[in-house]
Amino acid sequence: MGTFWNDLLFAVIVMSIGVVIARILRIVIGRLVTGASTKLKVDPTKYNFLKNAVEFIIYVIALIVIFNSIPKLRAYGTALFAGAGVLAAIVGFASQSAFSNIVSGVFIVIFRPFSVGDRVQVGQLYTGDVEDITLRHTVIKDFENRRIVIPNAVINNETIINSSLSHEKICTFLEIGVSFDADVDKAMSIMQEEALNHPFCQDNRTFEETAEGKPKVVVRMLGLTETAVRLRASIWATNPSDAFEMRCDLFKSIKARFDAEGISLAFPQRVVYLRESTTDKKS
Numbered sequence: 001m002g003t004f005w006n007d008l009l010f011a012v013i014v015m016s017i018g019v020v021i022a023r024i025l026r027i028v029i030g031r032l033v034t035g036a037s038t039k040l041k042v043d044p045t046k047y048n049f050l051k052n053a054v055e056f057i058i059y060v061i062a063l064i065v066i067f068n069s070i071p072k073l074r075a076y077g078t079a080l081f082a083g084a085g086v087l088a089a090i091v092g093f094a095s096q097s098a099f100s101n102i103v104s105g106v107f108i109v110i111f112r113p114f115s116v117g118d119r120v121q122v123g124q125l126y127t128g129d130v131e132d133i134t135l136r137h138t139v140i141k142d143f144e145n146r147r148i149v150i151p152n153a154v155i156n157n158e159t160i161i162n163s164s165l166s167h168e169k170i171c172t173f174l175e176i177g178v179s180f181d182a183d184v185d186k187a188m189s190i191m192q193e194e195a196l197n198h199p200f201c202q203d204n205r206t207f208e209e210t211a212e213g214k215p216k217v218v219v220r221m222l223g224l225t226e227t228a229v230r231l232r233a234s235i236w237a238t239n240p241s242d243a244f245e246m247r248c249d250l251f252k253s254i255k256a257r258f259d260a261e262g263i264s265l266a267f268p269q270r271v272v273y274l275r276e277s278t279t280d281k282k283s
Helices: 001-042 044-069 071-111 184-198 207-211 242-259 278-282
Strands: 119-122 126-133 137-141 147-151 160-162 170-178 218-224 230-239
Touching: 001 044, 001 126, 071 126, 126 147, 170 184, 170 242, 184 218, 184 230, 184 242, 230 242
Parallel strands: none
Antiparallel strands: 119 126, 119 160, 126 137, 137 147, 170 230, 218 230
16 A cells, blocks of 8 residues: 555656646746747747647656556556657657747747848849748748748758848949950940949948049959950949849940940851852862
8 A cells, every 4th residue: 555655656746847847848938939929020829839749748758757667557658658659750740840940930030140121042042032030931022022931941951142131231243245346444434434423332442442542433354255355343332222223224324325435345256267169169
């Protein structure tokens, strides 16, 4: 009889410890989820299953300890938890992807590689503005106003180019190829003048560079190809949207100036040699 009461007391103590640990973990996880949900602007009650799942796991561990420690229950526990183990494996496998996305969403909140409103490029496929971040996925609005929904576990494994991480100012490159007989110095001067006249062109020079007289817009000759002399202007803009609009405007205005100044753009050229046939010679 004494053994029965000892086993019962042991079971009560183990379950009490399990309840205390489960409550503490539930409070801690609740605060973490609430904090993450506040930053992500989502309803924290959607993720209560996390707290319930952790609490359930603690209770299962407590039962395993009780059944394994009491000899009379050990045989029943082996059969019971063998079946439960198979069920847990199935549930765990099914929820692995969802849990991975949630953990990745929390990591995004903590380490903040990007935030809502940032312009990002995900790998080599997707570019756009971050519209929403949930604990499961990230929504990106591309330039065609389409929404790209990427699971957090996927986006965490991709290389992210963030144009807004520290500041949005961006240097855009404007490359144009002119023909070999064009006046290169004049073409470079025209590209610089048109860029300086654009309202979106920003001065990104340091105080020292300004004092040294370095130009606000730098134009360089990159090299020679089979058909062109490649020129490139480095122009700063306040943000990527202004940079894109400025590039489009400058291509148009520079082309008009080149036409007016007699500077021809490069185009493919081929020299064809016609060999006289033997029949033509005999005739």
